Amino acid sequence: MNPILPAQFHIPDVEARVMPDGRLYIYGSYDKPEIPTYCSEEYRVFSTDDPKLAKWTDHGVSFRNTKEEPGLPWIPGTSLAAPDAIYRNGKYYLYVCGDGGCEAVAVSDTPYGPFKDAKPIPGANRDGIDPSVFIDDDGQAYLFWGQFTLRGAKMNEDMCTLDISSIKRDILTEQEHGFHEGSSLRKINGTYYLVYTDISRGRATCLSYATAKSPLGPYTRRGVIIDNTYCDARTWNNHGSICEYKGQWYIFYHRSSRNSDLCRRVCVEPITINPDGTIDEVCMTSQGAQGPISAFSRIEASCACRLKGNAYITENCEEKGREMLAGCGGGSWRGAWAEYKYIDFGKGVSSLAIKAAGKGKIQIKVSGSDEPVCVAEIDSENGFSEFRAPVTSAVTGVHAVWLFFDGKDISVDSFIFE
Numbered sequence: 001m002n003p004i005l006p007a008q009f010h011i012p013d014v015e016a017r018v019m020p021d022g023r024l025y026i027y028g029s030y031d032k033p034e035i036p037t038y039c040s041e042e043y044r045v046f047s048t049d050d051p052k053l054a055k056w057t058d059h060g061v062s063f064r065n066t067k068e069e070p071g072l073p074w075i076p077g078t079s080l081a082a083p084d085a086i087y088r089n090g091k092y093y094l095y096v097c098g099d100g101g102c103e104a105v106a107v108s109d110t111p112y113g114p115f116k117d118a119k120p121i122p123g124a125n126r127d128g129i130d131p132s133v134f135i136d137d138d139g140q141a142y143l144f145w146g147q148f149t150l151r152g153a154k155m156n157e158d159m160c161t162l163d164i165s166s167i168k169r170d171i172l173t174e175q176e177h178g179f180h181e182g183s184s185l186r187k188i189n190g191t192y193y194l195v196y197t198d199i200s201r202g203r204a205t206c207l208s209y210a211t212a213k214s215p216l217g218p219y220t221r222r223g224v225i226i227d228n229t230y231c232d233a234r235t236w237n238n239h240g241s242i243c244e245y246k247g248q249w250y251i252f253y254h255r256s257s258r259n260s261d262l263c264r265r266v267c268v269e270p271i272t273i274n275p276d277g278t279i280d281e282v283c284m285t286s287q288g289a290q291g292p293i294s295a296f297s298r299i300e301a302s303c304a305c306r307l308k309g310n311a312y313i314t315e316n317c318e319e320k321g322r323e324m325l326a327g328c329g330g331g332s333w334r335g336a337w338a339e340y341k342y343i344d345f346g347k348g349v350s351s352l353a354i355k356a357a358g359k360g361k362i363q364i365k366v367s368g369s370d371e372p373v374c375v376a377e378i379d380s381e382n383g384f385s386e387f388r389a390p391v392t393s394a395v396t397g398v399h400a401v402w403l404f405f406d407g408k409d410i411s412v413d414s415f416i417f418e
Contacts, residue, residue: 002269002284004288008032013028015241021111022342027045028266043061045060045062063080072118076100080098088159093105093159104123109367122161128322129147134143134187146205149169149173151170152216160384168217172210177210201227203363206225206260207238228256239254255305266287284306286299293342293344296346297416300413301413307339310333316413325411343398343399354389366395378407
């Protein structure tokens with residue numbers, strides 16, 4: 001389910017890479033709730049060989065830039081923004097983004113690090129954020145970087161320096177393509193696909209794509225792949241990549257949480273490359289790559305894919321390391337809702353059991369019906385309690401589900417149908 005990693009890991013800005021061992025690795029920034037800014041001073045790496053992308057291995061810290069362990073000794077202690085990584089000739093290269101547009105590269109013998117001996121990349125260093133790397137079929141490598149306008153260049157064989165004469169600016173621009181930041185290049189059926197953070201809908205919530213016949217362009221804007229609007233009341237940005245794994249293409253993106261534009265967490269959705277080369281826009285879901293969620297399994301309320309009103313996902317008040325759905329600032333929940341896509345009700349259900357706290361009503365609505373199919377009365381002002389309510393309408397098969405709230409200080413831990 002989404003988000004795909006355990007609740008304590010807030011990993012945004014993900015680049016997904018299949019490495020020579022056949023595993024899918026994700027490289028991203030690392031938000032920490034105790035730090036009131038984007039990103040931290042560490043990178044972590046996770047990987048999977050699960051076709052459903054459900055089970056992930058935490059490989060721990062791959063790179064650190066604290067004052068005590070300065071991975072970037074020329075700017076020790078500064079935070080680390082969106083990275084990328086790639087394999088070549090027996091080595092793994094981590095492209096690091098530090099404060100002030102620092103562009104650097106570190107090297108390891110394994111895809112999960114530790115990555116060491118970081119060096120600035122002349123020509124890109126101090127020129128922009130969010131490095132991304134690409135190796136073409138002919139072996140030529142490219143590096144891309146920048147915010148508002150995208151820059152790119154051929155890389156030399158060492159994978160650490162650029163062919164300065166090849167630097168090209170304005171590959172994507174905010175004016176022409178909606179480019180905000182975060183480029184990621186893939187090649188599909190001879191066409192180059194640049195995925196990037198797109199601000200053209202008013203905020204940097206979209207991941208869009210542009211295509212070209214050569215890595216450095218020119219690129220034509222094609223459309224939005226996913227928009228994370230309503231993932232949190234205050235979400236601001238999105239950043240991610242596309243990757244093919246075991247015959248299926250996916251979009252990796254992030255959703256913010258905790259009523260902030262921070263604490264961002266990686267999510268994934270399957271996508272389709274159409275015969276004409278286009279990619280249809282997909283919606284955020286709770287199910288992610290795993291297919292519809294069984295109504296007969298306990299569903300964590302924190303997997304809500306969209307939220308409206310003063311609802312948000314935050315740390316569980318009773319169990320550290322878990323998350324819950326909560327109201328904002330002790331205010332009324334009237335009109336707020338949480339969405340879950342998609343839940344499989346099988347041949348039908350008769351009742352709901354919901355673990356919640358606070359006082360008020362929760363109406364359950366499903367796609368295809370204007371009226372609630374269940375209304376749960378919540379009355380527990382001293383922690384979570386389980387409440388039961390009958391399902392009064394026939395519900396079978398797969399549906400989107402909404403929890404509509406009318407009450408005060410309501411928090412939801414989880415729910416299950418019977």
